[in-house]
Amino acid sequence: MSNEHHEHKLPFWQKYLFSTDHKTIGIQYGVTSLSFLLFGFFLMMLMRWQLAYPEQAIPFIGKFFGEDRAPGGVMVPTFYNELGAMHGTIMVFLGVVPMGVGCFGNLIVPLQLGAPDMAFPKLNMASYWVFLVGGLTMLVSFFLPGGAANSGWTAYPPLANFATIGQTVWILGMVFLITSSLLGAVNFLTTIIQLRAEGLTFMRLPFFVWGQLITSLLLLLAFPPLEAAGILQLMDRVAHTSFFLPSGLLVSGQPLEVSGGGSVLLWQHLFWFLGHPEVYVILLPAIGIVTEILANNIRKPLWGYKTMVYSVIFLGFMSFIVWAHHMYLTGMGTAISAFFQATTMIISIPSVIVLTCLAISLWGGSIRFNIPMLFTLAFIPMFAMGGLTGLPLGLAAPDVYLHDTYYVIGHFHYVVAPGVIFALFAGIYYWFPKFTGRKMNDLLGHLHFWPTLVLMNCIFFPMLLQGLAGVSRRLYDGGATYAHAQGVLHMNEFVSISAWILGLAQIPFILNLLWSMVKPKNVDSDNPWQSTTLEWQTPTPPGHGNFKELPVVYRGPYEYSVPGASEDFTPQNIKDIK
Amino acid sequence: MDVIPYTVEERKDTGVFNAKLGIWLFLASEVMLFGALFSTYVILRIGAEHWPHGASLLNVPIGTFNTAVLITSSVTMVFSWTSLKENNFARFKNFLGITILLALLFLVVKSFEYGAKFEHHHFPKESTFLAIYFTLTGLHALHIIGGIVVLTYFWGPGSKMWETQADRFTNRIEIVGLYWHFVDLVWIFLFPILYLL
Ligand code: HEM
Ligand SMILES: [Cu+2]
Numbered sequence: 163m164s165n166e167h168h169e170h171k172l173p174f175w176q177k178y179l180f181s182t183d184h185k186t187i188g189i190q191y192g193v194t195s196l197s198f199l200l201f202g203f204f205l206m207m208l209m210r211w212q213l214a215y216p217e218q219a220i221p222f223i224g225k226f227f228g229e230d231r232a233p234g235g236v237m238v239p240t241f242y243n244e245l246g247a248m249h250g251t252i253m254v255f256l257g258v259v260p261m262g263v264g265c266f267g268n269l270i271v272p273l274q275l276g277a278p279d280m281a282f283p284k285l286n287m288a289s290y291w292v293f294l295v296g297g298l299t300m301l302v303s304f305f306l307p308g309g310a311a312n313s314g315w316t317a318y319p320p321l322a323n324f325a326t327i328g329q330t331v332w333i334l335g336m337v338f339l340i341t342s343s344l345l346g347a348v349n350f351l352t353t354i355i356q357l358r359a360e361g362l363t364f365m366r367l368p369f370f371v372w373g374q375l376i377t378s379l380l381l382l383l384a385f386p387p388l389e390a391a392g393i394l395q396l397m398d399r400v401a402h403t404s405f406f407l408p409s410g411l412l413v414s415g416q417p418l419e420v421s422g423g424g425s426v427l428l429w430q431h432l433f434w435f436l437g438h439p440e441v442y443v444i445l446l447p448a449i450g451i452v453t454e455i456l457a458n459n460i461r462k463p464l465w466g467y468k469t470m471v472y473s474v475i476f477l478g479f480m481s482f483i484v485w486a487h488h489m490y491l492t493g494m495g496t497a498i499s500a501f502f503q504a505t506t507m508i509i510s511i512p513s514v515i516v517l518t519c520l521a522i523s524l525w526g527g528s529i530r531f532n533i534p535m536l537f538t539l540a541f542i543p544m545f546a547m548g549g550l551t552g553l554p555l556g557l558a559a560p561d562v563y564l565h566d567t568y569y570v571i572g573h574f575h576y577v578v579a580p581g582v583i584f585a586l587f588a589g590i591y592y593w594f595p596k597f598t599g600r601k602m603n604d605l606l607g608h609l610h611f612w613p614t615l616v617l618m619n620c621i622f623f624p625m626l627l628q629g630l631a632g633v634s635r636r637l638y639d640g641g642a643t644y645a646h647a648q649g650v651l652h653m654n655e656f657v658s659i660s661a662w663i664l665g666l667a668q669i670p671f672i673l674n675l676l677w678s679m680v681k682p683k684n685v686d687s688d689n690p691w692q693s694t695t696l697e698w699q700t701p702t703p704p705g706h707g708n709f710k711e712l713p714v715v716y717r718g719p720y721e722y723s724v725p726g727a728s729e730d731f732t733p734q735n736i737k738d739i740k
Numbered sequence: 741m742d743v744i745p746y747t748v749e750e751r752k753d754t755g756v757f758n759a760k761l762g763i764w765l766f767l768a769s770e771v772m773l774f775g776a777l778f779s780t781y782v783i784l785r786i787g788a789e790h791w792p793h794g795a796s797l798l799n800v801p802i803g804t805f806n807t808a809v810l811i812t813s814s815v816t817m818v819f820s821w822t823s824l825k826e827n828n829f830a831r832f833k834n835f836l837g838i839t840i841l842l843a844l845l846f847l848v849v850k851s852f853e854y855g856a857k858f859e860h861h862h863f864p865k866e867s868t869f870l871a872i873y874f875t876l877t878g879l880h881a882l883h884i885i886g887g888i889v890v891l892t893y894f895w896g897p898g899s900k901m902w903e904t905q906a907d908r909f910t911n912r913i914e915i916v917g918l919y920w921h922f923v924d925l926v927w928i929f930l931f932p933i934l935y936l937l
Contacts, residue, residue, distance in 0.1 A: 351761070382769045
């Protein structure tokens with residue numbers, strides 16, 4: 163049921179390559195960022211070898227890394243640092259965020275708004291291509307002398323000031339990525355505010371759109387300070403200024419030949435001013451996805467929609483004044499610490515409210531346990547685990563002990579891996595039929611879901627324990643040379659093996675995705691999940707311009723099981739209940 | 741259905757057309773960019789043991805002259821837009837042309853200032869003050885250059901739109917005008933901070 167007669171006859175390159183259609187761009191973002199996620203995952207699997215078996219040659223592939231990185235196949239410390247920095251950077255800026263915003267935002271937002279496209283289609287295209295250039299810049303930097311950036315994804319000075327040329331290219335890559343996200347943010351905000359269908363008031367927006375709205379606002383306002391910081395670091399590295407170099411700094415016992423007068427803390431403030439909102443940029447699209455799927459599969463109205471909306475608005479504002487909880491150990495002073503720990507405790511409230519609303523919504527629903535719903539249901543406790551383990555880090559006193567340990571790694575990975583990544587998987591399984599006319603295979607879905615859920619916990623729970631024992635993060639040998647790490651050292655092997663099996667557990671997903679694209683169409687409804695929101699009221703797949711005629715909205719987003727209705731769902735564009 | 745609504749006319753409940761909202765959002769992000777850099781200036785200056793008086797290193801009369809140039813260009817920018825509103829395309833061309841020339845004049849003067857500094861071997865790495873000076877004015881100059889490119893496009897090939905979609909073209913000029921005033925405003929902050937304080 164496609165609306166072919168709406169299709170313009172476009173040449174191939176315009177239809178699939180330099181397309182301005184939000185759906186094509188969304189898919190471009192999706193393919194690109196899934197590839198980057200996989201690549202970031204490979205880097206991590208290499209790191210896990212070094213942590214489990216320090217000083218041992220990497221089997222099979224070790225000899226391909228060259229004498230600089232792995233003489234005799236044994237990883238050198240700078241190579242580990244390179245892998246770590248690039249794993250973080252790639253996962254965050256090239257994987258999760260472009261997947262949540264660039265892919266799902268692009269695909270779904272205009273459809274849920276009842277809009278023919280994004281407000282600025284050409285900017286949209288530009289945003290993707292600038293993103294791709296930024297990503298490729300990051301990849302190319304692996305081939306530079308000295309390799310890619312190796313000062314962590316946070317690029318703290320003074321270390322980053324003296325790092326190899328890869329760090330300069332990292333900054334350039336970031337400038338591209340920031341530009342891309344700026345174009346995207348302007349576009350999403352304008353689209354959501356201006357292109358809502360007739361009758362689609364703000365309080366009738368699907369929660370996913372709310373998530374994207376706040377996300378874009380954060381991207382718009384939080385990224386520029388990092389760009390400023392990047393420019394300053396670029397000046398430090400290229401023009402030898404001292405923005406981040408204090409007076410009297412000694413390097414290897416020698417005083418530096420620089421003017422001095424800079425501040426290392428300045429970088430941290432600018433970085434975390436982005437860094438904390440970035441957490442919500444990662445999280446909110448995911449929360450949006452699981453909310454849609456949950457509402458659809460409980461077959462009753464969401465509990466507390468308005469509360470959730472006000473919570474994310476509040477959360478958006480608060481996320482600008484919590485950043486220095488990443489800096490308790492820098493000696494910025496107890497008064498400042500006290501302020502930021504208060505705001506941090508406050509910001510945890512709206513997140514808890516949102517999760518609580520989702521959990522309460524389950525109560526009394528006739529839940530359908532399909533694959534998207536399984537991932538969604540797993541998201542809730544996994545994300546809760548990440549959130550709760552974050553509380554001690556938000557308080558200055560326990561953070562003195564926990565800061566920069568594996569506890570932190572365990573904490574935020576609970577949020578981003580079994581949390582956000584699960585939501586992204588859920589979204590793929592859920593919306594796949596809309597754009598292809600095919601449902602993904604259930605059996606393969608189960609083979610993907612269950613091992614992934616178990617293994618994620620096998621990986622990240624031990625990290626929490628190691629961190630509680632005091633093992634530092636970013637250790638090249640996983641703690642082997644530290645006395646206090648000996649008791650928990652044996653976990654490294656278990657974690658690493660789990661991580662590699664986790665890699666294998668993604669094979670059913672990859673096969674499912676590829677096979678489902680080519681297998682015969684097996685969905686003949688435009689609305690196979692019997693959903694209420696507008697993206698399902700289009701032809702499958704939606705043609706250029708999306709709707710046969712622009713819809714008019716008469717009701718809220720989640721009118722399931724309305725008394726008196728003949729079916730258990732009432733789409734937003736239905737005027738009278740039959 | 742593939743015509744995007746509100747590209748020209750305003751949406752009733754929001755009171756703006758798409759690009760107008762877009763440019764305001766973009767400028768909000770620019771405020772954050774320059775805001776972060778101005779904060780950097782404040783933080784480094786507070787922490788510094790000694791900070792040179794701007795006038796002792798920079799040429800205040802030239803800076804004042806350049807400030808006047810930019811303010812004038814903002815005024816001519818407004819006139820070029822109102823000319824379109826009054827359907828006077830020829831006058832629009834004149835005023836936009838003057839705006840571009842003034843912007844170029846600003847850059848020429850600025851590059852002479854830079855040149856004089858380099859000639860006396862004053863480089864960004866010499867002191868925090870000079871580092872800030874070159875970074876901030878350099879970034880501002882990049883914004884001017886970007887503006888010149890866009891303005892020149894609308895003065896030349898882009899102005900053809902006037903014949904086919906006059907309203908839309910007028911909107912576009914209003915939008916770049918907003919950007920241009922912003923760039924002007926940034927300088928109005930930069931000038932006293934760097935030259936006078
Ligand atoms: C199952 C998948 C993943 C595993 C097993 C994993 C594992 C790891 C490990 C072992 C480290 C290094 C710890 C250290 O040496 O200090 C690390 C660091 C990091 N990971 Fe992951 N990771 C995974 C997925 C992700 C995802 C999805 C994201 C982001 C959204 C992410 C973001 C980061 C960041 C930001 C760092 C810090 C890098 C730095 O120290 O600069 N990871 N991860
Ligand atoms: Cu934070």
